[in-house]
Amino acid sequence: MFEFSLRQVALCGQQPGEEPGELAAPPSDLTAVIGTIGDQFRDSFTRLCLYLARTYDDAPQTRTDDTVVIGTEYGNTAALARLQRRAETDGKMLSAKHFPNATSSSASAFVNLGIGATGRNLTLNAGLLTPVIAIWQALLALAVDRSSTSKVLIGDVYSPEALLDARREPYDLRCRSGLTHATFVKGSEFRADFDFTSDHDEAPVLGGQIGSSRSSDRNSAFVTAEFLELIQTLDVGQQAVLTCRGPLARRGALTVTRQSVDTARNGGRGE
Template sequence: MFEFSLRQVALCGQQPWEEPGELAEPPSDLAAVIGTNGDQFRDSFTRLCLYLARTYDDAPQTRTDDTVVIGTEYGNTEALTRLQLGALADGKMLSAKHFPNATSSSASAFVNIGIGATGRNLTLNAGLLTPVIAIWQALYALAADRSSTSKVLVGDVYSAEALLDAKREANGLRCRSGLTHATFVKGREFRADFDFTADHEAVVTLGAQIGSDKSIDRNGAFVTADFLDVIQKLDVGEQSVLTCRGPLARRGALTVTRQNFDTVGNGGLGE
């Protein structure tokens, strides 16, 4: 059991009618907010992570002990692919000079450096269970006094290579690009209870659901934003449940109960 308050939630993603792939219209002020230095290493996913972390919460004036948790299935696959194909085309071997920009966790490094966070830095891929696991890690950092603030980024920006990989799994889930950014802080506004008991049902629908409402998106960004929006509207004593199911009977459930109304300035759901 964890207690927390929620400072803000923001979502940037494709609309339901858009074709799967990268965002057709990235934020118009993207370059103004994050600059263009290092863009030879930063892909669309990394740039969007940094943009949300800088835009939808108060920009710290000094270094902080903030924890940054990025939950993603494909991360900066686009940058890794570009690096490998470029080396192949130029007839060069991959050099250590490209690291850490050539690692699957470089997005979190860019975010930490970009917002001056010196706390825990974590990138995780739990497949379809990513939303629940990412929030669990963020709340654990608060409970363990590692940080007073945990920033969570959940989602994917699907490159062509990521889409090809996703289509190998015939689960019928839609691949919309999008990213949700939320800020969790110490407080007693909500109580979170986690359950990772395996599924033993004969037939299980993979993916996420809020209560009985099932999501048709593979990308956890959308259900994460919806769930955090739902809990902000709960009355004291009410609760909501987010359940994520993956292959091999893997299941993660998060039950959030409203305990009171803190004085923390809660932001709404970003567009």
């Protein structure tokens, strides 16, 4: 059991009717907010992570102990694929000394450096269970006094390579690109209870669901944003449940109970 307050939630993503792939219309002020330094190593996922972290919460004036948790299935694999293709074309060797930031978790490094966070830095891929695991890690950092603020970024921006990979699995879930950014802080506004008991249903429906309402998206960004927006509308004593199911009977459930109303919530500037 964890207690927390939720400072803000923001979602940037494709609409249901858009073709799968990268965002056709990224934020108009993307370059103004994050600049272009290091763009040769940053893909669309990394840029969107940094944009949301800088835009939808108060920009710190000094270095902080903030924790950054990124939950993603494909992360910045688009940048890695681009570097590999370029290496083949230019006859270079695939070595870290030739390709700075050539790791699947470099997006979190860009975010931590970009917002001056010195707390825990974590990138995780729990497949379809990613929302529950990512929020659990974020709240754990608050509970053990690792940080006073945990910033969570959940989602994917689908490169062509990611789409090819996703379509190999028979989940029957659509691949919309999108990213959710939320800021959790110490407080008692909500209580979170986690359950990782194996799923014993013979044929569980895979993916995320809020209560009995199932998400049709493979990308966890959308169900995460919907759930976090929902809990902010709860009355004191009410609960909401997010359940995520994956193959091999893997299951994670998050139950959030409203304990009080925070009248002093603050957020970022947004667009």
